[in-house]
Amino acid sequence: MESINPHVPSVALFVTRSEIDFSHRSPNPICQRWFMVLYLKSEAKELALTVYPVNMKNPEQEFKKAYNSNPPVVVFHETTDKTSQVVLTDNRDIEAEISKRFPVMNMNSLKEAEDVCSNVYIKFHPYLKSSTGDLHEPMKLRTLLTELKRINDYLEETGTKFLSGNEMTFIDCDIMPKLQHIRVAGKYFKNLDIPNEYHALWAYMERCYQTKAFQxxxxxxxxxxMHYEGKVDSHNKPFGKTPTLQQPTMTLTIPE
Known part of the structure; x- marks a missing residue:
């Protein structure tokens, strides 16, 4: 995916590739986070973005030699001479560098929004990995639903389109990929549905679905x-076609 404009700084983002179509649609939520952030900056004409998918099963030698890291890798080109560049792999460094280099569109998030979203993905993992007959599974589910409800209640209280106001910020780009994983993987492996009564959360997800950055x-x-294959109990895997044999789908709608 390329968005080249010679009049603005050039940024390259390396992401783990899709195993479905080998494209830049990375199943890694951290990769998607930075894709969304940089896409929004590109939409605002602050930078020219190029996204490179990396085959992590057999990474190109050029990538391994140049960056010696797993994606996401963000490369800021200082000039048209690509030998002059800044390479970042740490999430805090990436966020700080983006904010410093491209300040026109303010994407800083409210601390309250960051706090309310801080635990939901952490609580998803123990629930997803819980095996059949796990006596703690109901408690893990309640804990996850509590975290989802916290986000719902926060959105209800603020009444804004997104978590830190009416424009997307870093926190939206961080949490929305994780919510998508909770929705899709939770349903497939655990028959989990985000409760319909979380109206504010669903409305928020719908607004994110409608953005080009997410799409x-x-x-x-x-x-x-496939991102969670090998991470869940084998008894939690539904009978039927494995993900690689299914017709590719992309869930971008909300329940009626």
């Missing part, structure tokens, strides 16, 4: 499922 970066459902 362009969103992984296929099957890529998300």
């Amino acid at each position: 362009e970066s969103c992984p296929f459902d099957q890529d998300i499922l």
